[in-house]
Amino acid sequence: MRNSKSLASIAMAAMLVVGASAxxxxxxxxxxxxxIDPLSGLMAPIGQNQLxxxxxxxxxxxxxxxxxxxxxxxxxxxxxxxxxxxxxxKAAIDQGVRYILQGxxxxxxxxxxxxxxxxxxxxxxxxxxYINYAAVDPDLTNSKCSYWHFRLDADxxxxxxxxxxxxxxxxxIQKVYLLNQNYxxxxxxxxxxxxxxxxxxxDIQIVGEDLHPLAQVRxxxxxxxxxxxxxxxxxxTGNWGSDLSLLVKAADAxxxxxxxxxxxxxxxxxxxTLGPGAAGKVYQVGYATDSATGDQRKIMDEFQxxxxxxxxxxxxEHAIGLLSNAMAKAKSTxxxxxxxxxxxxxxxxxxxxxxxxxxxxxLQQPVYIAVWQKADAKNNYSAENTGxxxxxxxxxxxxxxxxxxxxxxxxx
Numbered sequence: 001m002r003n004s005k006s007l008a009s010i011a012m013a014a015m016l017v018v019g020a021s022a023x024x025x026x027x028x029x030x031x032x033x034x035x036i037d038p039l040s041g042l043m044a045p046i047g048q049n050q051l052x053x054x055x056x057x058x059x060x061x062x063x064x065x066x067x068x069x070x071x072x073x074x075x076x077x078x079x080x081x082x083x084x085x086x087x088x089x090k091a092a093i094d095q096g097v098r099y100i101l102q103g104x105x106x107x108x109x110x111x112x113x114x115x116x117x118x119x120x121x122x123x124x125x126x127x128x129x130y131i132n133y134a135a136v137d138p139d140l141t142n143s144k145c146s147y148w149h150f151r152l153d154a155d156x157x158x159x160x161x162x163x164x165x166x167x168x169x170x171x172x173i174q175k176v177y178l179l180n181q182n183y184x185x186x187x188x189x190x191x192x193x194x195x196x197x198x199x200x201x202x203d204i205q206i207v208g209e210d211l212h213p214l215a216q217v218r219x220x221x222x223x224x225x226x227x228x229x230x231x232x233x234x235x236x237t238g239n240w241g242s243d244l245s246l247l248v249k250a251a252d253a254x255x256x257x258x259x260x261x262x263x264x265x266x267x268x269x270x271x272x273t274l275g276p277g278a279a280g281k282v283y284q285v286g287y288a289t290d291s292a293t294g295d296q297r298k299i300m301d302e303f304q305x306x307x308x309x310x311x312x313x314x315x316x317e318h319a320i321g322l323l324s325n326a327m328a329k330a331k332s333t334x335x336x337x338x339x340x341x342x343x344x345x346x347x348x349x350x351x352x353x354x355x356x357x358x359x360x361x362x363l364q365q366p367v368y369i370a371v372w373q374k375a376d377a378k379n380n381y382s383a384e385n386t387g388x389x390x391x392x393x394x395x396x397x398x399x400x401x402x403x404x405x406x407x408x409x410x411x412x
Contacts, residue, residue, distance in 0.1 A: 026333045027068035031323070033058075033099040033131075034092035036085055036112070039077035042215045042242040046104060049268040050134075050313045051075050054101060056303060057316035067327035071320060073101075080104065080215060082111035089115055093128060098335045101319060103134025103153070104241075105214070106184040113140060113149045120148055120412070129335045129342075131322070133315040136263075137184040138192075138403075141360040145407035150342055150361045152318040154287055154401060156188040156238065156263075162367040162401040163236075163261055163285040164196035166394050173259075175207045177232035179223060181243055182211035189238030189263070207232050215242060220250035228256055240264035245273040252277055259283065265372065266290070266312050266390050271383040274372055279388060282372040287351060288314045289370040290381040290389035296350040300381065310383055317350050318363065336412070355398075360407035367401040369394040 035054055038047040051073070058071035065071075074097060076088035085108040092100065102112055109132050120127045130148055132140065136155045154162075167173055178193055180186030190209060197204050208230040210223060217223075224247075227235060235258050239247055244264055251258070258281070264270070265284035274282055292300060296314075303311035326341035327333050344358035354365040370390035375382050379391040 026327055026331065028070065029333055030070045030072055031099065031327075031333050032072045032074050032095075032097045033101055033319075033323075034074050034076055034088075034095075034097040036076045036078050036088050036092070036100060036102045036108070037104040038080040039075065040079055043080050043104060045268045046241045047077075049309055050103065050316075052307055052309065053303070053311060053313040053316040054319065056306075056311075057320045060299075061320045061324060065320070065324035065328075067324045067333075069324065069327060069333060071323075078102070078108055080108070082107045085112055086115050093119065093126075098126075098128050098333075099323070100128060100130045101133060102130070103132060103313070103315070106135040106137035106140070106188075107214075109135030109140060110137065110144060110184065113144065113146050116148050117146045127335045127339075129339050131319050133313065133319055135185070137188055139184070139188075141362040142406045145360050145405070145409055147361075147409055147411050148339065150322070150339075150356060150363075152315040152322070152363050154365065154367050155362060155403075156185065157192050157403045158362075158367060158401045159263060159285045160189065160192035160196050161403055162369065162396045163283075164193070164200050165396070165400065166283075166285075166369045167197070167234075167261065168200040173201070173204060173234045175205050175230070175232045176234045176236055177208040177210075177227045177230050177258075178206060179210050179212070179227070179235055179237045179239070179247070181214045181239055183214050185238055186211055186214075189236070193236045212243070217243065218246065220247045221254065223247065224250045224254045224256050227251075227258065228254070232258055234259050234261060236261045238263045240267050241269070245270045248278065248282070249273050261285070266310065266370075266383065268309060268312060269384075271310070271372075271386050271388065271390075274388070275386065276374065276388065279373050280371060283393070284370050284372075284390050285367060286370070287365050287367060289368045289392045290383055291370070291379045291392035292350070292381075297381070299350070314350055318354065318365075321347050321349050322356060322363075357405075360405040360409065362405065364398045364402055366398055367396045368392055369396075 078085040116130045132151045138157045325347040330337040330341040346355045383389045
């Protein structure tokens with residue numbers, strides 16, 4: 001009898017050890033994440049800054065995270081091309097990478113989301129998860145939603161909901177010109193701007209609308225001339241990278257006196273182009289501002305000191321936070337288990353508690369309006385060492401900017 005009890009005790013102890021081992025099975029495991037975005041061409045400065053952001057956030061997390069794993073960012077240059085994105089996706093999968101990061105361009109995002117879903121259906125046991133940190137076409141979490149796609153940025157409809165809520169109270173806005181890049185994102189910015197302004201400020205006139213090639217225009221003077229001729233007092237644009245920097249530069253050279261309401265005014269290179277002449281004239285909607293304090297400001301300062309650049313892709317912290325918390329919850333790094341754990345997950349990030357909405361995999365988070373201004377005692381961050389920054393004007397809680405979804409997600 002004593003021996004039987006002893007054996008039972010040993011068996012129970014062994015089970016506890018196995019259970020504890022399983023609970024921490026992922027500890028010290030290296031998780032490779034493929035970063036797929038432009039490292040060449042006109043948008044290379046954007047991509048290079050984004051890559052540094054993810055490498056930096058991974059480095060920070062490797063000092064300690066809820067799952068106890070080590071993250072390794074593996075970069076791939078997609079040349080801003082949907083076709084090239086698919087080529088490097090295959091290369092990443094062939095190298096055994098199971099997590100994908102991409103954000104620069106909704107065209108590439110739509111191609112990747114579809115390709116990942118098809119790969120997973122055809123290759124059970126080798127599933128891949130796609131984390132989208134900046135491609136904001138609403139279709140990605142609506143009509144074209146996928147179980148394997150998770151978006152960290154606020155989408156175009158969410159940002160425009162917040163932006164037009166702010167614009168409706170600006171009585172100086174009477175005539176708006178829409179200038180956007182000619183691809184999915186630009187089309188959606190124009191569409192939601194018109195729909196929201198009509199609903200909230202029907203007295204505002206849309207006096208012009210243009211779409212131009214993505215990352216190909218080097219001289220925006222002709223577009224600036226059309227804006228001037230339209231009599232617009234405000235330009236709404238979802239342009240990013242060189243397409244925003246060169247637009248603002250051309251407007252300044254022509255002495256165009258309008259206000260710009262933007263999505264990506266703080267993106268690498270644009271603050272330097274803005275300069276002091278744009279103070280009070282350029283607004284940005286986004287999930288962060290230069291008015292941050294506490295830990296977020298500490299990261300901003302450390303990043304700028306180390307790389308001589310601004311930490312603009314703060315979704316790098318969302319990505320690592322989402323993954324590490326989900327892996328801890330799942331007690332695994334298996335993409336199938338981690339994807340399930342990410343659904344509905346709430347975790348603390350740099351802008352408060354955020355939630356990965358289960359119904360469409362769209363992160364719910366605060367959205368802010370900021371204005372380009374000279375740094376002062378209250379907002380003393382110097383964006384790209386210009387002595388200016390995007391300072392907070394209005395903060396909107398997640399429920400204000402949140403938009404409904406039509407996603408009919410097919411779950412495995």
